[in-house]
Amino acid sequence: MGYVRGLKKGDENMSEPLGLKAKLGLNVFKEDKERHIEIKAGFEKDPRLIRAVYVCPAGLYSLNDNGEVEFTIDGCLECGTCRIACGPEVLEWKYPTGGSGVQFRFG
Amino acid sequence: MDEKFDAIIVGGGLAGLASAYTLAQNGLEVLLLERGDYSGAKNVTGGRLYVSPVRDLFPDLWKKAPLERFIAHEEVAMLAGERSLTLRYSGNELANEPYQSYSILRAKFDRWFAKQAERKGAAIITKTKVDDLIIENGKVTGVLAAGDELKADVVIACDGAMSLISERMGIRSPGLPKDHAVGFKEIIELDPNVIEDRFGLADGEGAARLFMGEVTKGKFGGGFLYTNKESISLGMVVSIKDLMEDQDVTAPELMDNFKLRPEVAKLIRGGQTAEYSAHVIPEGGYKALSKLFADGLLVAGDAAGLALNIGVTVRGMEYALASGYYAAQAVIAAKEANDFTASKLSLYEKLLNDSFVIKDFKNFKEAPQVLDNPRFFNHYPEFVGNMMKDIYEIPAGSKDRLYPTMKKYMKFGELWAMLGDLRKVMKI
Numbered sequence: 262m263g264y265v266r267g268l269k270k271g272d273e274n275m276s277e278p279l280g281l282k283a284k285l286g287l288n289v290f291k292e293d294k295e296r297h298i299e300i301k302a303g304f305e306k307d308p309r310l311i312r313a314v315y316v317c318p319a320g321l322y323s324l325n326d327n328g329e330v331e332f333t334i335d336g337c338l339e340c341g342t343c344r345i346a347c348g349p350e351v352l353e354w355k356y357p358t359g360g361s362g363v364q365f366r367f368g
Numbered sequence: 369m370d371e372k373f374d375a376i377i378v379g380g381g382l383a384g385l386a387s388a389y390t391l392a393q394n395g396l397e398v399l400l401l402e403r404g405d406y407s408g409a410k411n412v413t414g415g416r417l418y419v420s421p422v423r424d425l426f427p428d429l430w431k432k433a434p435l436e437r438f439i440a441h442e443e444v445a446m447l448a449g450e451r452s453l454t455l456r457y458s459g460n461e462l463a464n465e466p467y468q469s470y471s472i473l474r475a476k477f478d479r480w481f482a483k484q485a486e487r488k489g490a491a492i493i494t495k496t497k498v499d500d501l502i503i504e505n506g507k508v509t510g511v512l513a514a515g516d517e518l519k520a521d522v523v524i525a526c527d528g529a530m531s532l533i534s535e536r537m538g539i540r541s542p543g544l545p546k547d548h549a550v551g552f553k554e555i556i557e558l559d560p561n562v563i564e565d566r567f568g569l570a571d572g573e574g575a576a577r578l579f580m581g582e583v584t585k586g587k588f589g590g591g592f593l594y595t596n597k598e599s600i601s602l603g604m605v606v607s608i609k610d611l612m613e614d615q616d617v618t619a620p621e622l623m624d625n626f627k628l629r630p631e632v633a634k635l636i637r638g639g640q641t642a643e644y645s646a647h648v649i650p651e652g653g654y655k656a657l658s659k660l661f662a663d664g665l666l667v668a669g670d671a672a673g674l675a676l677n678i679g680v681t682v683r684g685m686e687y688a689l690a691s692g693y694y695a696a697q698a699v700i701a702a703k704e705a706n707d708f709t710a711s712k713l714s715l716y717e718k719l720l721n722d723s724f725v726i727k728d729f730k731n732f733k734e735a736p737q738v739l740d741n742p743r744f745f746n747h748y749p750e751f752v753g754n755m756m757k758d759i760y761e762i763p764a765g766s767k768d769r770l771y772p773t774m775k776k777y778m779k780f781g782e783l784w785a786m787l788g789d790l791r792k793v794m795k796i
């Protein structure tokens with residue numbers, strides 16, 4: 262089966278049936294006043310970060326042209342997978358402020 | 369606030385709500401804090417609740433509960449690259465009351481359950497995240513939330529798979545990839561008549577389907593489908609360790625590939641995706657359970673690691689409900705004795721040990737190790753797929769006799785490996 266590889270940022274081929282951005286756009290999100298996940302200072306180039314590219318179900322981690330991992334928080338499902346894969350030494354991971362972030366209508 | 373509660377519960381999922389409901393029913397003053405806009409707003413499940421083991425713990429709950437469909441038809445499909453083999457099981461025991469299991473949508477169910485707990489007298493505050501525990505002389509005496517200090521005799525951590533609260537107390541360490549899966553799913557809206565026709569369902573009936581093999585590219589896990597009243601829950605559960613080590617496909621790519629499989633595509637045709645959700649799942653089993661109590665603290669549900677992946681299904685919701693219930697029973701006893709030390713609260717562990725919860729965990733103790741075998745997700749689906757192809761195929765020329773055809777598959781090395789796998793499977 263032909264897999265759609267879409268690790269590069271801005272690659273619109275990420276998903277064929279419904280683009281990942283469009284899919285995340287269906288969710289209700291309430292903006293937080295702060296980012297609840299940060300790559301810890303000094304760990305921007307940590308090799309463990311690449312794991313997040315593969316495990317994040319929202320595809321929020323991507324490899325840029327320099328082979329570095331970039332991260333955007335918009336669309337975060339608060340699932341916790343990146344924290345388990347990369348570990349708390351690499352990621353500063355909190356839940357968003359009460360009443361913000363994703364609000365599932367079906368769950 | 370200088371009011372002191374009998375119990376403060378962190379997290380309004382099934383474990384937290386079960387605790388709040390039970391404590392309030394017994395007249396205790398209980399406060400539940402939930403960070404979502406409402407209970408269910410942050411909660412993800414695949415979709416099947418087995419009511420049987422928890423029916424009697426909440427006798428008044430089930431008649432009016434917003435459950436979706438009772439599951440009357442089970443299917444398992446083994447998917448090879450280009451073919452698949454499906455088993456379908458239906459039976460009177462599935463189709464007659466009391467029904468064993470139901471499909472469920474958490475945003476609906478948890479929200480409703482929260483109302484029932486409030487009716488019993490529980491105080492529930494949503495949109496409020498607990499930021500920290502208050503610990504005095506090694507004993508938990510309350511929580512810090514949105515700048516407020518809230519005090520209680522006991523705190524029950526029901527904050528889900530990534531329990532930052534029990535990590536804070538030092539009774540659970542940050543989750544390891546080998547003990548966790550990531551689950552992700554889409555809600556796909558479909559007309560109820562289409563759902564019933566497509567899945568061959570009578571009134572109120574629902575279907576559960578499991579997909580193993582090529583869909584996870586050999587990784588530990590599988591795909592699932594549950595029919596709801598007016599939608600389908602379609603998703604996957606995949607080992608985080610396998611995803612991050614194999615580095616051959618991303619989670620979203622797996623989901624897209626899954627939806628494109630002809631066996632799946634035809635089931636969701638014409639449907640509209642309405643939501644995409646994801647959550648980690650503890651699946652380390654008995655060996656990965658964390659300590660369940662400390663001075664002034666109890667841990668219930670996913671927060672304690674109480675979810676099981678037994679291959680044909682992931683179970684966590686019954687364990688969350690039951691552990692929440694037993695935590696409440698331990699608090700009720702502690703309150704009577706006015707003793708909230710770890711030794712008194714250890715009653716919780718005893719109650720869980722005597723219940724189906726820890727019995728299940730012990731019975732399936734070996735499941736995580738046994739099932740973590742790439743042959744189940746790679747080799748066997750291809751193997752049976754090829755065998756079926758050879759049995760059913762009528763070539764342009766003459767067809768080989770069946771016995772030699774089968775014998776070709778039963779070489780010594782294969783049989784030996786199968787026997788090895790079988791002996792391991794017999795531990796489950």
Ligand SMILES: Cc1cc2nc3c(=O)[nH]c(=O)nc-3n(C[C@H](O)[C@H](O)[C@H](O)COP(=O)(O)OP(=O)(O)OC[C@H]3O[C@@H](n4cnc5c(N)ncnc54)[C@H](O)[C@@H]3O)c2cc1C
Binds near residue numbers: 379417647682683686
């Ligand atoms: C894709 C998928 C499929 C699954 N399939 C099934 C299935 O078919 N059957 C089954 O039985 N189980 C299944 N499970 C497992 C099941 O969903 C979980 O075991 C169950 O939801 C656990 O319930 P819980 O109450 O312990 O935790 P959760 O439902 O996660 O509740 C935790 C709650 O705590 C809140 N919270 C967390 N931190 C804080 C804080 N600091 N302050 C305030 N609130 C906080 C959260 O917002 C949340 O509401 C599946 C899981 C997934 C992800």
Ligand code: SF4
Binds near residue numbers: 298338343
């Ligand atoms: S919490 Fe989940 S959705 Fe959010 S960035 Fe991490 S892996 Fe992605």
